[in-house]
Amino acid sequence: xxxxxxxxxxxxxxxxxxxxxxxxxxxxxxxxxxxxxxxxxxxxxxxxxxxxxxxxxxxxxxxxxxxxxxxxxxxxxxxxxxxxxxxxxxxxxxxxxxxxxxxxxxxxxxxxxxxxxxxxxxxxxxxxxxxxxxxxxxxxxxxxxxxxxxxxxxxxxxxxxxxxxxxxxxxxxxxxxxxxxxxxxxxxxxxxxxxxxxxxxxxxxxxxxxxxxxxxxxxxxxxxxxxxxxxxxxxxxxxxxxxxxxxxxxxxxxxxxxxxxxxxxxxxxxxxxxxxxxxxxxxxxxxxxxxxxxxxxxxxxxxxxxxxxxxx
Amino acid sequence: xxxxxxxxxxxxxxxxxxxxxxxxxxxxxxxxxxxxxxxxxxxxxxxxxxxxxxxxxxxxxxxxxxxxxxxxxxxxxxxxxxxxxxxxxxxxxxxxxxxxxxxxxxxxxxxxxxxxxxxxxxxxxxxxxxxxxxxxxxxxxxxxxxxxxxxxxxxxxxxxxxxxxxxxxxxxxxxxxxxxxxxxxxxxxxxxxxxxxxxxxxxxxxxxxxxxxxxxxxxxxxxxxxxxxxxxxxxxxxxxxxxxxxxxxxxxxxxxxxxxxxxxxxxxxxxxxxxxxxxxxxxxxxxxxxxxxxxxxxxxxxxxxxxxxxxxxxxxxxxxxxxxxxxxxxxxxxxxxxxxxxxxxxxxxxxxxxxxxxxxxxxxxxxxxxxxxxxxxxxxxxxxxxxxxxxxxxxxxxxxxxxxxxxxxxxxxxxxxxxxxxxxxxxxxxxxxxx
Numbered sequence: 109x110x111x112x113x114x115x116x117x118x119x120x121x122x123x124x125x126x127x128x129x130x131x132x133x134x135x136x137x138x139x140x141x142x143x144x145x146x147x148x149x150x151x152x153x154x155x156x157x158x159x160x161x162x163x164x165x166x167x168x169x170x171x172x173x174x175x176x177x178x179x180x181x182x183x184x185x186x187x188x189x190x191x192x193x194x195x196x197x198x199x200x201x202x203x204x205x206x207x208x209x210x211x212x213x214x215x216x217x218x219x220x221x222x223x224x225x226x227x228x229x230x231x232x233x234x235x236x237x238x239x240x241x242x243x244x245x246x247x248x249x250x251x252x253x254x255x256x257x258x259x260x261x262x263x264x265x266x267x268x269x270x271x272x273x274x275x276x277x278x279x280x281x282x283x284x285x286x287x288x289x290x291x292x293x294x295x296x297x298x299x300x301x302x303x304x305x306x307x308x309x310x311x312x313x314x315x316x317x318x319x320x321x322x323x324x325x326x327x328x329x330x331x332x333x334x335x336x337x338x339x340x341x342x343x344x345x346x347x348x349x350x351x352x353x354x355x356x357x358x359x360x361x362x363x364x365x366x367x368x369x370x371x372x373x374x375x376x377x378x379x380x381x382x383x384x385x386x387x388x389x390x391x392x393x394x395x396x397x398x399x400x401x402x403x404x405x406x407x408x409x410x411x412x413x414x415x416x417x418x419x420x
Numbered sequence: 421x422x423x424x425x426x427x428x429x430x431x432x433x434x435x436x437x438x439x440x441x442x443x444x445x446x447x448x449x450x451x452x453x454x455x456x457x458x459x460x461x462x463x464x465x466x467x468x469x470x471x472x473x474x475x476x477x478x479x480x481x482x483x484x485x486x487x488x489x490x491x492x493x494x495x496x497x498x499x500x501x502x503x504x505x506x507x508x509x510x511x512x513x514x515x516x517x518x519x520x521x522x523x524x525x526x527x528x529x530x531x532x533x534x535x536x537x538x539x540x541x542x543x544x545x546x547x548x549x550x551x552x553x554x555x556x557x558x559x560x561x562x563x564x565x566x567x568x569x570x571x572x573x574x575x576x577x578x579x580x581x582x583x584x585x586x587x588x589x590x591x592x593x594x595x596x597x598x599x600x601x602x603x604x605x606x607x608x609x610x611x612x613x614x615x616x617x618x619x620x621x622x623x624x625x626x627x628x629x630x631x632x633x634x635x636x637x638x639x640x641x642x643x644x645x646x647x648x649x650x651x652x653x654x655x656x657x658x659x660x661x662x663x664x665x666x667x668x669x670x671x672x673x674x675x676x677x678x679x680x681x682x683x684x685x686x687x688x689x690x691x692x693x694x695x696x697x698x699x700x701x702x703x704x705x706x707x708x709x710x711x712x713x714x715x716x717x718x719x720x721x722x723x724x725x726x727x728x729x730x731x732x733x734x735x736x737x738x739x740x741x742x743x744x745x746x747x748x749x750x751x752x753x754x755x756x757x758x759x760x761x762x763x764x765x766x767x768x769x770x771x772x773x774x775x776x777x778x779x780x781x782x783x784x785x786x787x788x789x790x791x792x793x794x795x796x797x798x799x800x801x802x803x804x805x806x807x808x809x810x811x812x813x814x815x816x817x818x819x820x821x822x823x824x825x826x827x828x829x830x831x832x833x834x835x836x837x838x839x840x841x842x843x844x845x846x847x848x849x850x851x852x853x854x855x
Contacts, residue, residue: 229464230798232626232735235579235588240547240561241714242519242576243494243682243694278685 139164139182139198142371144378146176161375162355166199181367248273249329250280250301250322253410255336260383261344262308264391270302271322279325287317287335297325312338336383344384351375365392366401373409382413423835425757427828432816433749439812440745440805465783465799466587466733469790470631470699481632481652485726486719487676488636488655490683494518496528498658500535502680505665507539509673513610514542515603517576517681517715523564533567543606544568545576548595557595574606578696578717579626584710585697586717588626591619604721607677615725628733630724630794631700635712637683639690644702645711653719657687677722681715733790736797744797745805748778752809760817771810778806 141164148159152168159170159178170178172193180188186203190196250273260267269282282303284294294311296303305311312318319335351372369392376385389406396402491499499518506514523529536542546568547561562568575595579588591605601609601616608615619627633652634645641649658680661668684691695710698717702708712720724731755774759767782802789795 229581229587230800231581232579232588232628235581235626237548237550237557237577237579237590237593238583239578239580239586239696239714240576241578241586241694241696241717242517242545242547242561243714 139166139180140367140371141178142181142367143177143179143374145178147173148176148178161371161378164198168198170196170198172196179370249331250324251414252320252322252332252334253414254383254386255320255334256382256386256410256413257335258337258383259339259343259381260336261387262312262314262338263341264344264387266304266306267308267312267387268302268304268390269320269322273301273322273324281323281325282320283323284311284318284320287319293318314338314341344387347376347379347381347384348372348388351379365396365399366405369402370405373405377409377413386410423832424828425754427831428816428821428824429750429753429757431824431828432753432813432820433746435816435820436749436805436808436812437742437746440801440808441742443804444801464587464699465786466628466790466796467699467701467704469787471702471704473787473791474632476634476648476650476700481650483633483653483719483723485676486653486722487673487678488653488683488715488719489658489661489678489680490637490655490687491518491658491680492682492685494682495658496520496526496532498662499680500528500531501662502658503532503535503539503542505662506673506678507535509668509670510675511673511678512541512675513607513677514539515545515574515607515677515679515681515718516542517545517603517679517718519546519561520563520567521561523566529566536567536571541610543572543574543603543610545603546573547577548575548593548600550577550593556597557593559595572606572610574601574603576603576714576718578629578714580696586629586712587699588628589721590626591624602721604718604725607679607718608722608725611675611677612726615728618728619725622732628735628796629698629717629721630731630733631698631720632731633716633720633723634700635683635716637687639684639688640711642690644708647702653716655683679715679719679722681713681718683713683715731794733794733796736795738798741798741801745802748802748805749809749812752778752806753813756810756813757817775806775810779803782806 141159141161144159144161149171150157150159150164150168151171152165164170164180170190172178172190174193176193178190180190180198180201180203182188182203188201188203190201250271253270253272254268269284271280273280278299280298280301282294282296282298283292285292294305315338317335317337319333321331321333323329323331355371355375369389373385373389376382376388386406386409389402389409393399393402393406489502491502499516503514503516520532536544544563544567546559546563548557549560551557562573575593577590577593578586579590580586589602589604591602592599593602594600605615605619634640634648634650636646636651636653636655640646682691682694691713692710694714696712696714696717697708697710698712698720701711756771759770764770783799786797786799789797
């Protein structure tokens with residue numbers, strides 16, 4: 109009986125060891141540039157060149173100017189985010205694990221959480237004055253989020269117009285106008301803060317410029333207006349295929365969907381195809397509905413461009 | 421009851437109390453070991469007592485001293501008109517739970533600033549960013565100086581332990597190195613100048629809010645906000661007031677605290693903006709949605725301050741809670757000892773039944789004290805004493821008692837000797853007195 113128990117214990121131990129070994133197996137140490145914002149350069153063997161998306165030599169040095177930002181990825185989910193201006197040796201950078209780590213790491217994180225302080229709801233002294241029970245403001249105009257200025261594809265399925273506004277019960281009127289004739293080509297009334305046109309090619313014609321606005325029903329305000337141009341049929345697909353080809357997408361098949369999407373979206377944004385970047389992100393979001401990171405990435409890109417403004 | 425048992429019970433209870441104190445002050449997230457505690461970690465006894473054990477349908481709860489005006493989506497000219505109107509109606513105080521941090525340079529801005537200047541009993545709300553240690557708390561959301569210059573102000577911050585449940589507030593807080601008053605205190609002070617002194621005398625940094633009155637409004641007459649459909653504050657829509665001022669007599673406004681704030685875009689909307697969880701939420705555990713707008717929370721604080729002689733919640737000091745826990749350990753020691761001597765087959769289940777009964781009794785006492793006497797007895801420490809008492813008793817009985825016994829016997833002998841000496845002296849004294 110004792111021997112049987114010993115055998116079982118040994119087998120279980122081996123299984124656990126095997127799980128840890130297979131889970132923490134070594135990964136390819138290739139480094140890729142997946143995001144570039146602002147002015148960033150690269151030096152390799154004293155030769156200066158523009159920093160581009162894709163694989164980067166470990167011996168190179170990256171220099172960032174003011175307001176520049178570069179993101180590098182190593183192994184499966186180790187990311188290095190460079191934000192401050194200065195010089196960085198690629199092989200000396202510290203990478204941050206994004207949480208997709210081994211089971212051992214997750215065990216460590218879990219046990220570490222026991223040592224975080226916990227305050228009882230009965231302990232009044234630990235309460236923080238963090239709730240500001242106050243409201244503000246007049247009726248504001250809705251901010252137009254998407255589409256942004258620039259080229260927009262109408263041949264990639266449903267097209268979603270979205271805006272943001274602090275109102276829970278407002279009724280919105282979305283109108284799209286022909287830029288030259290000022291004729292209304294699309295109009296709808298909704299209570300939500302986005303509208304999806306299921307067949308945009310029926311309302312919006314290729315190579316034509318349009319402008320759009322969102323009004324709050326019952327409020328006569330000075331509303332914001334934004335314009336966009338419908339690109340040539342097939343241009344969107346060609347642009348993405350071109351990026352994938354230039355980057356040699358087959359070479360980094362190990363890269364999961366999230367960094368790949370960031371990579372292509374960043375490249376589209378760098379080519380001043382911001383609407384394409386968001387459209388691509390949304391298409392990926394639809395294809396991988398469980399991926400929460402994609403939602404954040406799209407929101408971040410849209411938000412950062414809305415805050416900083418577009419160059420168009 | 422043997423003398424030895426009493427000494428053992430005292431030692432065991434003191435040791436258990438030490439362990440309880442140690443666990444309570446460990447910088448550990450102790451609740452990971454207990455899924456029940458994990459489930460209730462954000463819930464306080466106040467939530468259960470207030471939401472389930474109070475009679476919310478009591479008509480006496482209608483508070484005619486406070487009126488709430490829903491400003492909806494803020495229209496500055498309408499707010500200006502309302503303040504002008506209230507200024508002519510002898511109201512006690514006007515509280516504006518709105519922040520006007522943008523100066524648009526429109527006509528409405530001038531009207532609003534002029535209305536503010538014409539209302540001496542107006543209090544404007546603002547918020548601060550809390551800092552600890554050597555740094556001062558700093559103002560955060562503040563109205564533009566064009567509006568707030570020369571106007572009384574009070575901070576609207578409410579205290580929370582999780583970021584969304586309001587249970588307490590701080591009457592005074594040092595902002596920029598200066599002791600400032602909260603919004604509710606500043607408003608009550610306009611009609612009752614003794615409030616500041618009374619609160620200072622209580623000397624509590626933070627006060628529990630004794631929530632009694634639910635969120636008014638037809639859109640809120642649903643579970644878990646106000647399923648009883650009770651009205652405990654008059655809620656007036658700003659448009660309704662301005663359209664028909666004649667329907668409100670001068671007597672209606674006399675000496676009242678009028679709060680202007682956001683309670684939804686219109687009377688039909690169930691807006692989630694500026695809305696928080698309170699102990700009045702009818703679903704006190706699990707998933708729910710916030711039940712009260714910030715302005716109604718301020719109204720509840722004002723009502724409590726106006727009734728401060730009998731409505732403020734007092735806390736049982738920590739030393740009393742530990743004394744109470746000591747008694748639980750002490751009594752349970754004898755109960756378990758007696759059961760152990762009987763060598764019952766179902767000893768452990770029986771002990772658990774006793775613990776459950778004690779839990780029910782203590783829980784009922786806590787609820788009763790809070791509901792009827794506004795006394796808050798810390799429940800977590802005493803209930804932990806009940807839960808741990810049997811395990812600690814067993815530990816003492818099996819591991820420590822034999823080792824401690826020689827000292828206990830020594831102590832017993834000394835006590836007996838002392839008792840004998842004292843008795844002997846008394847006898848000698850009596851004999852001397854008789855002689």
